[in-house]
Amino acid sequence: MLGSAAPSLALIDTLTEHWAEFRSGFWVTVRLIVISFAVAMVVGTLVAALRIAPNKWLQRLGGIYVEVFRNIPLLVLLFISFAGLRRGGVDIGPWVAGIASLGLYTAAYVAEALRSGVFSVGKGQIEASLSLGFSYAETLRRIVLPQAFRTVISPLGSLTIAMIKNSAIIGVSLLALPDLLKQARIVQARTFETNETFFWAAIGYLLLTGAVTLLIRNLENRFAIRR
């Protein structure tokens, strides 16, 4: 090659030259999202169960969880879980801290989505089921949840997209966790090709959010309530 490549090629060159960094960053992001989503679903379901529990104190406990975790910035959670607990003598790694923060943060929203899904099932149905002799747990499992699932698909999809976007915070804040944005930042710092590196990182994130958008649209159509 003589001198400088054509500007249109510079974009491709950045990707091919730093393919290893971008690829590993992309998979770190994917892994972060998948595990955090699992954590968010499990914790979110538990919190939602607390919030609709037939005990006032349990409801209040769930309410406090939701109000705290959805009103606190994710970055603050990351600082608390990683630097804060570490200074306090808890040995916590970047992965555990990152996944716990993102998972617990999203869990508050998952709990809200599930709760409003449960309440979208008419109260009459629950009363009817209880009076037919179903137990509280059975009512929930056989009557409420199958119907709630449909209304919950699209808010959960929104949360997954929000989670993908929020996952970018983990890498570039204090945690030593080389996700897609962090890798782009590393490549940028080495090459000063800001536009090119950020372009490819943007493509990576748009692939992820776009894939989830399509998946959700598909699920919504499949489980749509036809009236």
Next chain:
Amino acid sequence: MNYLFDPDNWEWLTTGGNFRFILEGFLINLEIAVVSIILALIFGLALALLRLSSVKPVSFLAGAWVDIFRNLPLIFLILYFALGIPGSWKDAWEDAMPSWAPEAFQSGLVLGALMGLVFYNSAVLAEIMRAGILSLPRGQGEAASALGMTYGQSLRYVILPQGLRRMVPATVSQLITLNKDTTLVSIIAITEVMRRGRIVTSSGFFNPIEAPILHVFIFIGFLFVIVNYALSRLSRRLELRERKITGTKLKRVGGLEDQVAADPV
């Protein structure tokens, strides 16, 4: 637990100017949030109207713009603008900023932060406004044109006053997200509450006590919880009132966490 509740570990809060120092940092966050939401509302309205335009290429381009910017991570945009805009722009910003403006806005760094916040949030608010406008019955626009109003007049007197009212609750809950997101500007070295938290946790000449990181950030988190909790109550109340008046449930904009949580049950 002992570590958390040990009064010695909370002593930093009453030492020197720490309390005030953190609180002033928090005010900077709120200032950045308010300025961004105002700018984002203006640009968001423009984007929403462009997207609703009957000229196909215009609405397509505006739609692509909105969909790209609201599906990118905000921290990505902030970092990109902070690193990508030329230094001369930052200098121009510093020169143009009047001296009465808050101190936090005097630095050129803020330009990158504001650009990131406004690009992202204007795309989000454009979607929210579009949902509000589209939720109006079609007859409203048709009646306006039947009365002889031009397109501009029907927007100005009929569509926007009703459509924009409906998006107020959703905008308030987006403000909650924005409030939290202002902490991200600490990553590009703006000394708001997160940076100030780090300063307090390191000992130095002005800072005799080294505050424990855990306690400082729990306190900062607490500040956010108070303000955002109040805002979420407000949003919920507005939403219920709006629903009572219009009798319709607004379609939620996808991909945003607080739009999910604002749903009152």
